[in-house]
Amino acid sequence: MKAAVVREFGRPPEYGIFEDPEAGPGETLVTVSAAAVSTIVRSRASGAHYSSDTPPPFVPGIDGVGMTAAGRRVYFLSPRSPFGSLAERSVVASDDWVRLPDDLDDTTAAAAANAGLSCWVPLTQHARIRSGESVLINGATGVSGRMAVQVAKYLGARKVIATGRTESKFAALRDLGADVVVSLGQPADALRDAVRREARDGRVGVVLDYLWGPSAEAILAGLGGPDAPRGPERVRYVQVGNLAGPTITLAAAPLRSSGVEILGSGIGSSSRAEIMTGIRDFLNAFTRAGFRISIDLRPLSEVERAWAERDGDRRLVFAVG
Ligand SMILES: NC(=O)c1ccc[n+]([C@@H]2O[C@H](COP(=O)([O-])OP(=O)(O)OC[C@H]3O[C@@H](n4cnc5c(N)ncnc54)[C@H](OP(=O)(O)O)[C@@H]3O)[C@@H](O)[C@H]2O)c1
Known part of the structure; x- marks a missing residue:
């Protein structure tokens, strides 16, 4: 063949x-x-x-x-x-x-499935997103990140905060539904403070991280701190990709001063049946969701x-x- x-x-x-x-x-x-x-x-x-x-x-x-x-x-x-x-x-x-589904053509389904897997499965199965939570997407300028912006909104996110390094792509992220776009082209302290402001203005319930590396460290620092929201609600930080680096230095303070839980979504973190269910649901929703x-x-x-x-x-x- x-x-x-x-x-x-x-x-x-x-x-x-x-x-x-x-x-x-x-x-x-x-x-x-x-x-x-x-x-x-x-x-x-x-x-x-x-x-x-x-x-x-x-x-x-x-x-x-x-x-x-x-x-x-x-x-x-x-x-x-x-x-x-x-x-x-x-x-x-x-x-x-x-x-x-009959309403989805072959090319679009083939193009979208992997990007859908990257966000639909972690949002619905790992983070179990609740309507009204805010979602932060780290590294949203790629194909998967842009899909994640749309899926988070569709699944009921109140506010979607997207990050990216290429400012010329920020307008497209807003067009897809991002409420706030935070530039990664700023010093780590400024990025941490920008995340902290957004996290205080309506609680961030879920982070989808396509990058890992230094921006993940800054975001985790921004989610914690002395004035981090308290209570039983957890921030589910889901590791999805590591385009900016395979490791981070994980400081102790953000974990103790926040409700952050670190999870991962990828091959091996879900059963095959769960992955296929997630992809099926995503593809079935694709056309209806626009x-x-x-x-x-x-x-x-x-x-x-x-x-x-x-x-x-x-x-x-x-x-x-
Ligand atoms: N776990 C899963 O289930 C799953 C599923 C699908 C994908 N993924 C992973 O998710 C990641 C993204 O995949 P994709 O399909 O979206 O790839 P993609 O379409 O090639 O997009 C990659 C994006 O990442 C950005 N980027 C790369 N390095 C960066 C850095 N150091 N700092 C900031 N931004 C950076 C690029 O930014 P610019 O636009 O600025 O160049 C680009 O927009 C990959 O690691 C992939 O393996 C995981």
């Missing part, structure tokens, strides 16, 4: 021929129509991601959209290695797909060139077949 093939870690995949998958017991074969290149796909193709488990050659792509042999239009996740989603056919465990995502749609034959032309504002999606 035709496929994108990673032949060497760190090099863009080539468009070529790869063996066809066959479905074993408990598996479903999917004829792929669209598959996205999200951050984790690039990371696994480079061999750097913590979940990388297959040496080259392999087909990249952790998820996609397509048709099963029974004629169901589905979103699928986690193809069996070495078969990824960037190929004409893929194979997944039979409980690793969900039917797509969620928006910018897409760079290419034919799979252009995989090598498109892979190198990285566009941070749009999700790269390949049309397959």
